[in-house]
Amino acid sequence: MAGVFRSTDGGESWATLNGGLDQGFHHQVQSFAVSPHQPEVLFRCSGEARGGEICGAVHQSVDGGNRWREVCSGMGFYGNGPTRMYGEVIAVDPHRRGVVAAGGYTGGLWVSPDHGDSWEQTMLPEERFGCVAFHPQQPGVLYAGTIGDNDLNMDYAEVEEGGLLRRLQDQPRGESGRLYLSQDNGQSWQLLYEGASFAELCFDSREPQRLYAACIWGGIRVSTDAGRTWSAAAGGLPAGRHRYGTVIQAGTQQGLLYTAPDARPHHEGLPPIPVYASGDGGASWRVVHRHADEDLSGFPAFMDHFSGGSRAAANGWAISKIVADRFIMNRLYLCNWYGVAISDDGGMTWRAGGFRGLETTCMEAVVADPCQPGKFAVTMADHPPKVTEDGGGTFCNLPGIPGYSGSTAITLSKRDDRRYLYGLVGHGRSACIAVSEDGGLTARAVLGLPQGMFVQALKEDKRRANTFYAYIEGAVAKGAGVYRSRDGGISWQQTAFRPPSHVATLPHQQQWIEAELMSVVVYQVKNACGCNQLLATDPLAPDRVLLGEWSEGLWLSADGGDSWESIGAGLPFLQNGRTSVLAAVAFSPKSAGTLYACFIREGLWRSRDHGQTWSKLFPLQEGAVFNASALTVSAQEEDVLILACEPMVQSHAPSGVVCSRDGGSTWDEWDITSLGAVRWKGIALDCEGQWLLGVTCGNGAYKAKLSSISK
Structure with missing residues (x-):
């Protein structure tokens, strides 16, 4: 990905x-x-x-x-x-x-x-x-x-009616x-041969007719007749049923084989890093080493959040490939969920170099601190939020909470720089709003949500002390909608917003949005769809809140959520089919009454009269497709707009980023072709309008200084 x-x-x-x-x-x-x-x-x-x-x-x-x-x-x-x-x-x-x-x-x-x-x-x-x-x-x-x-x-697929193959x-x-x-x-x-599945083949360098195969649930097998018949080669491998996806011969040591079962957190009885070796053609296997954390170096700190804090056990999860260096004796490479690890002693010890350059996280959202230059917070699948104070150079974790593995929405407080509010999500589609009041040292859940609910967005009212808003997606009957806190995010009450009567879930087209159009893969629901962009608070006026729903409309409240006005008329909801959906909304930080709305396929739209009328701002070419998946707006002499396009199979448009320094009158297209087909999920400028941080589905985060790329 x-x-x-x-x-x-x-x-x-x-x-x-x-x-x-x-x-x-x-x-x-x-x-x-x-x-x-x-x-x-x-x-x-x-x-x-x-x-x-x-x-x-x-x-x-x-x-x-x-x-x-x-x-x-x-x-x-x-x-x-x-x-x-x-x-x-x-x-x-x-x-x-x-x-x-x-x-x-x-x-x-x-x-x-x-x-x-x-x-x-x-x-x-x-x-x-x-x-x-x-x-x-x-x-x-x-x-x-x-x-x-x-x-x-497919242990990680969310299988529902119709079974696994239909889900896939x-x-x-x-x-x-x-x-x-x-x-x-x-x-x-x-x-x-017909029977077992074949994930990898290995050829014996001494006997051309001798083959080895990793046969997934069929284990490791050996053939002595060029693949016509196969027998198990399991002596010394872990007992029980395990998947095997890799088997190799060490390039510099003929006859030495390596393999590893596909270990997962729930498996018991396996060594922390379950790499096994055989020196007798697969007749017998031995575990290379029973590793402890001191046998590892250079692994990122986030791995301490997994497997009870054991980096060794986390590094042993989901090994997909072992490679032997063809030129350096005893050097092995191991690939798994997190990156590539290196051993120079045949697997006795491992190092990772911090996985530099392999930051392949599926990210959900990015927000800039309203007061501190260069400070951003990001959310992502399978991890708690992270904070950077140097424009994206380094990151530190905010606290996770047991039972929750990923993060969705987040907001940083203008009035209290030690306060973080963020959404967490766990297995079984559980979710909560968490708060840290001590600068990220500790955190606690303040609003647990029913199963199937999701924290889509969190925003602070910059003009009303201690006031925050949350956009909760899921079943309307279970309470999906907009919530408000008047005490710094500790207690929450649902506002008066109710979607149209035909809308039973938020999103209304839930399967289409969460598992087809926006998600990282079709078999996982609500994974890397993008968060925190369908709710906005007015930086120029208190109690003014903007709320968008992907396919059904846009609403404005001028009284902190006690009443709502539909302002979506004139916007291109479903104008060119199911892909024409809303992805982001924003207020102008410079001009009262100016609103922005980003659409997949249809680009960026603007209103200058609090949403009463709308006009298209970008792109203006007839028939042009632009999947406007992320937007950031900064105040200078006029609004500075930076808009990102996510390439999608269902709505083909190349990955791109464009910038306007004059409120949308003219646009510069940035050259990002070297990045390839990056799937943008969020973008933010810091409070001084200098540092830019963009987050993606699969390719982690990208940083830049605006002055170095916008001319």
Whole structure:
């Protein structure tokens, strides 16, 4: 979900390689390959499910990943899907220059004879390919393994009526996995084996007919007849049922194998970092080391929030890949949920370099401190909020609360710089409003919400002491709506706002907004949809509150929520179909009565008469699509407007950021093509209008100084 990264210092730090990409699914990378003949030639397979279809593309780079171009669109891939933790599905022939093979999640298996410039579909059926591999010692020999319905890795999906496959927007493919063999670079194929699923293949460098496979729930298996028959290789591996997605042979030590089960927090009886080694061809395995925290270095502090504070145990979660360095003896790389860790002693100790450059968090919102330059707070999936006081250079955690794993909305107080109010969300769609009154040292829940409710936004009334507002989404019958606090956020009462009678939930089109259009993936509800932008308080007048609902309207209160006026007439709600929805609202900090409304597909709109009439402000070209997903407004001589566009599968527009220094009369388009198809979820300027911080779905946060990029 964040694209491709490169390290030039042995994994100590990383940089993104997404230049030239522009569609919403282009960062959802399922697989990656480097040409052994020309290391500057790279391939990536990306795609995702939206609208009942699985889309995808193969991209090629000929300059080491600086720029990419699409070379094949015949296959669908599921980069952040149920096979995301398994093997590579694109491979470059190590013997014959120019031959590349790729197997899709949909669309079958394709082969290119000319470095990816042209592609042809092979005769293989359309299955979920889990690994594609050329034999390193036998020219022309190509293997392709598939994954059955029962081996999809989806512990974290929210499965409702219709079952897992429907939630994934997938179709039944059968319960069995298969292994296919071609001996002529994919021109013809034979079915070797049917039964277990294949996530990764490993070839024994001493015996060409000997293969090893990570078979997910089928464990680690070995074949001595080139893949025709398989037997379990489980001696010494953990007892019980575990998934295996990786098995490798150490490149500098023939005969030494490594594997790791896919451990999760609820698993018991596993070592903290469950990496196992075998020196006898998989006949027996031993745990490399039972790690303690002192065996780890350079891991970020946020990992202390997981697994009871054990960084070692957290680093052992969800290991998807182990790689042995081909040149450095005993050097291993381990990839899991958090990043890439490095070992120089065969897995006895691990270091991480702080995961520099791998800040791939799915973020929800960003707000600027109203008084302190360079200070921002951000919220994100799976983490409590974080605060930076140096414009995004470094961050510290605000306290989490047991039972809640992620954060949604947040507000920083103008009158009390030690007060933070923020929304938290937990498993089972539980949520609360939390408050810290001591500068972030401690926090407590002050408003617990019924299951299924969600803190969409939190705002302070900058003109009314101790007054805060909260926008709560969920079932209207359970209390969804706008709440107000008159005592600094400690106690809350629901205001008079009630949506139109036909609206039973906020959002009204809940499934469409929360699991299809805005979310990071279709199988998770309300994950990285963006928060904190559909509620605003007037910086020029007390008690004036602006509230937006994605598809149903916009309302204004001039008395602190005691009464509400609909002001959405003239705005493009659903004007060009279901994608034309509201994403952000704001007051002008400079001109009384001036309001702004951002729409997916329809861009930015403005009213200069408290919402009585509206006109489009950007873009003005006929038919132009701009998914205005984030807006920040700063007061100088005129309103400074910075507007971000999120690329979406359902509403195609390239990722972009535009800026106006004259209240929207003229606009500058910033060059962010090197960032690729970044999915913007929030953007904020600090109180002096100098430092800018933008947050994204999957690519973390980006910082900039306005003066350095706006001219």
